[in-house]
Amino acid sequence: MTEETIRDSELDPDFKFKIAKTYEGKTVLWCVQCGMCTSDCPYSEVWDVKPHQVIKMVLLGMRDQAISCQSIWQCSTCFMCAERCPQGVELGRVMFALKNIAAKEKGVPEGYRRFGQQVIETGRAMEITASREKERERLGLPKTLTDSKSIKSLLKKLKLDKLLKDKGGKKQ
Amino acid sequence: MKYSYFLGCQVPARVNYCELAVRRVTKALGIELIDLQGAGCCGCYLRSVDFRVTLGLASRILALADKQGLDLVLLCNSCYSTLTETTDFLKENPELRTETNELLAPQDLEYTGRTKVKDIIQVFYDDYGLQKIKSKVTRSFKGLKVAVQYGCHLLRPSKSTKFDNPEAPHILDDLVEVTEAESIYWPLKLWCCGFPSLPMNREMGMMLARNKFRAAKDAGADFMVTTCPSCQISFDILQPSIAKHYGEKYDLPVLYYPQLLGLAMNMDYKELGLHLNRVSTEPILRFIKEKRIEATA
Ligand code: SF4
Numbered sequence: 068m069t070e071e072t073i074r075d076s077e078l079d080p081d082f083k084f085k086i087a088k089t090y091e092g093k094t095v096l097w098c099v100q101c102g103m104c105t106s107d108c109p110y111s112e113v114w115d116v117k118p119h120q121v122i123k124m125v126l127l128g129m130r131d132q133a134i135s136c137q138s139i140w141q142c143s144t145c146f147m148c149a150e151r152c153p154q155g156v157e158l159g160r161v162m163f164a165l166k167n168i169a170a171k172e173k174g175v176p177e178g179y180r181r182f183g184q185q186v187i188e189t190g191r192a193m194e195i196t197a198s199r200e201k202e203r204e205r206l207g208l209p210k211t212l213t214d215s216k217s218i219k220s221l222l223k224k225l226k227l228d229k230l231l232k233d234k235g236g237k238k239q
Numbered sequence: 240m241k242y243s244y245f246l247g248c249q250v251p252a253r254v255n256y257c258e259l260a261v262r263r264v265t266k267a268l269g270i271e272l273i274d275l276q277g278a279g280c281c282g283c284y285l286r287s288v289d290f291r292v293t294l295g296l297a298s299r300i301l302a303l304a305d306k307q308g309l310d311l312v313l314l315c316n317s318c319y320s321t322l323t324e325t326t327d328f329l330k331e332n333p334e335l336r337t338e339t340n341e342l343l344a345p346q347d348l349e350y351t352g353r354t355k356v357k358d359i360i361q362v363f364y365d366d367y368g369l370q371k372i373k374s375k376v377t378r379s380f381k382g383l384k385v386a387v388q389y390g391c392h393l394l395r396p397s398k399s400t401k402f403d404n405p406e407a408p409h410i411l412d413d414l415v416e417v418t419e420a421e422s423i424y425w426p427l428k429l430w431c432c433g434f435p436s437l438p439m440n441r442e443m444g445m446m447l448a449r450n451k452f453r454a455a456k457d458a459g460a461d462f463m464v465t466t467c468p469s470c471q472i473s474f475d476i477l478q479p480s481i482a483k484h485y486g487e488k489y490d491l492p493v494l495y496y497p498q499l500l501g502l503a504m505n506m507d508y509k510e511l512g513l514h515l516n517r518v519s520t521e522p523i524l525r526f527i528k529e530k531r532i533e534a535t536a
Pocket residue numbers: 097098099100101102103104105118119122151152153154155156158
């Protein structure tokens with residue numbers, strides 16, 4: 068974590084309760100800052116903000132720092148942290164809760180925007196190129212049939228298109 | 240034995256050979272797979288963006304399988320954890336279930352909770368049975384050392400995936416050892432392949448794969464065996480570019496488990512797509528050939 072002074076006035080003491088109210092973040096309050104997650108995370112050595120520090124930010128109410136840090140987006144979702152946490156904190160899931168808020172407020176990062184568009188258009192996150200379809204045919208594998216229309220209408224109701232378009236800047 | 244069969248996004252886009260091997264091997268074992276019509280993305284890719292989008296997409300897959308009335312078999316670890324976690328979210332939170340069913344109703348779908356989700360590995364190990372698998376093996380890989388990779392999302396979060404002991408899994412090791420190859424101890428066995436980090440930070444994703452190549456090689460592995468198409472992409476499809484990036488050489492063949500099983504059942508390597516693996520599987524094929532010469536000599 069970079070060294071900076073934390074001002075009371077910039078903290079959001081309710082943030083931890085908001086996270087605890089989400090389906091993914093409901094275990095966040097159980098953290099005792101033992102650091103087990105950080106010792107088991109494959110990215111601990113390279114992250115500026117370590118896994119237990121992400122949780123600490125949430126607990127302290129450092130809302131902006133928590134949803135702006137790169138660690139939440141670089142997390143591989145391997146769930147090693149959650150598996151080994153002695154307190155039952157589902158840290159990998161807390162990361163998802165934080166990313167959801169960041170996506171809504173700051174915009175969906177380009178990498179994910181592309182997946183989102185792809186699912187809206189084709190019903191699948193990854194394009195099956197013509198050469199892949201040909202390879203399938205050659206190998207005697209069946210054609211991939213996706214009901215992309217039904218998926219599109221489901222995503223419309225979930226307002227994914229809108230979320231992908233918004234560039235952020237709105238507070239929840 | 241009959242199952243609904245869901246392919247996911249990853250396999251047809253990047254690693255058709257995984258599917259080829261599954262189709263050939265299940266057919267040889269008499270396991271019937273019925274394609275889940277109309278299925279699309281399980282939602283795992285969008286969980287970072289919006290929990291409810293993932294919940295909606297995943298529930299749709301589960302509801303489609305409910306309708307077909309068979310247990311649902313998957314190839315992909317990401318689909319497996321997404322669907323097992325979604326099952327838990329829907330079970331633990333009745334209001335989410337109501338909301339989800341309202342969303343699915345116009346498509347004449349309903350999540351009932353009937354469908355059991357299974358990975359293809361569980362079909363081999365639990366349903367078909369390890370002993371019976373063993374009885375089908377006619378080709379020995381004795382003398383070869385394998386580094387097995389379970390992949391994160393079969394093992395974790397174990398509360399939902401309930402696949403094996405998450406700290407000391409043995410299912411894949413046992414399945415590999417029916418071929419008489421040795422499943423070796425290697426330090427990073429339980430760690431991530433890096434694949435999920437690639438879209439946001441390629442370098443970070445590659446770093447994890449590189450660590451794993453080095454650990455597997457140091458432990459003396461002749462090749463790797465995975466259960467997961469994402470791991471397969473990281474280790475096999477991307478291995479040459481990772482090697483180039485770090486100025487290193489790994490030359491570590493990576494088989495998807497059904498490919499190894501098929502070989503052990505004396506099936507032809509082309510039937511199992513080994514000619515489509517990016518990293519040459521030649522050392523394994525050479526081993527088979529030399530064995531054959533030894534046996535006839
Ligand atoms: S392992 Fe659990 S309790 Fe310990 S610091 Fe990490 S999240 Fe908190």
